[in-house]
Amino acid sequence: MNRSFCAYGLHTGLIGRGDDLVAHLLKSAGKDPCQGLQDGDIVVIAESVVAMAEGRVICLEEVVPGVEAYSLAQRHGMDPRLVEVVLQESDQVVGGIPGFLLSMKHGTLLPNAGVDLSNAPPGCAVPLPRDPDASAAGLQRTVRERLGLRIGVIVADSRTHAMRLGCAGVGIGCAGIEAVIDERGRKDLFGRELHVTRRAVADCIASAAELLMGEADESVPMVVVRGLGVPIGDTVGVPSIDASECLFMGVALHADPSVLSNQGKTP
Secondary structure, three states: OOOOOEEEEEOOOOOOOOOOHHHHHHHHHOOOOOOOOOOOOEEEEEHHHHHHHOOOOEEHHHOOOOHHHHHHHHHHOOOHHHHHHHHHHOOEEEEEEOOEEEEEEOOEEEEHHHOEOOOOOOOEEEOOOOOHHHHHHHHHHHHHHHHOOOOEEEEEEEEOOOOOOOOEEEEEEEEOOOOOEEOOOOEOOOOOEOOOOEEOHHHHHHHHHHHHHOOOOOOOOEEEEEOOOOOOOOOEOOOOOOHHHOHHHHHHHHHOHHHHOOOOOOO
């Protein structure tokens, strides 16, 4: 992997339901300074525009909250319609704080199951893409079919981290590159063998891209990362681990094994 690279933020304008994301990508990447896509480029794309183009837009006026949604909404000071959407999108709800539910989805923990109100049409919520890995693979395949280029694609989201203030980018969908590289067996500076280290390459690239994407009205939902030298192949997927193997969730499970068995019940 190269030690230097370039990243180009792509201004696309608003992207709507059913839009051709690759057409937006190629048009925006064709401008200076990116000057078009190249073999080996890695395209990072915000999950919200992927979901929007795939039609994952929910009008809150059409949502009918259930009893559980009303209960959780009252407990955590939330709109019961939003809570109903979060419940429908969650594999499991494990807790909550004012304004947010903590959900399990796609093998990871995240607030409100990734359902977003920011950068969504007024009165609407945008959930995560239904299958981010498939979305990334589809974009990669379409670029190859139209241009003959082999690129990597990362569908990125911004997430908080335990006991830290602020958001950073993570890869929730990945195609064309290894999302995680196993460093076990390598030696550190003092010759000690690494036993547990794995590098979250997709997350690192997504975080770098997030600096250009922003979180507000920047209108930069895509970033082309060039020059990393990451091998491009046919790999698809972002690996996850079981909750019992996670340091943060494992401690919670050890303290209270019921934490993942009470669907919809918060501490």
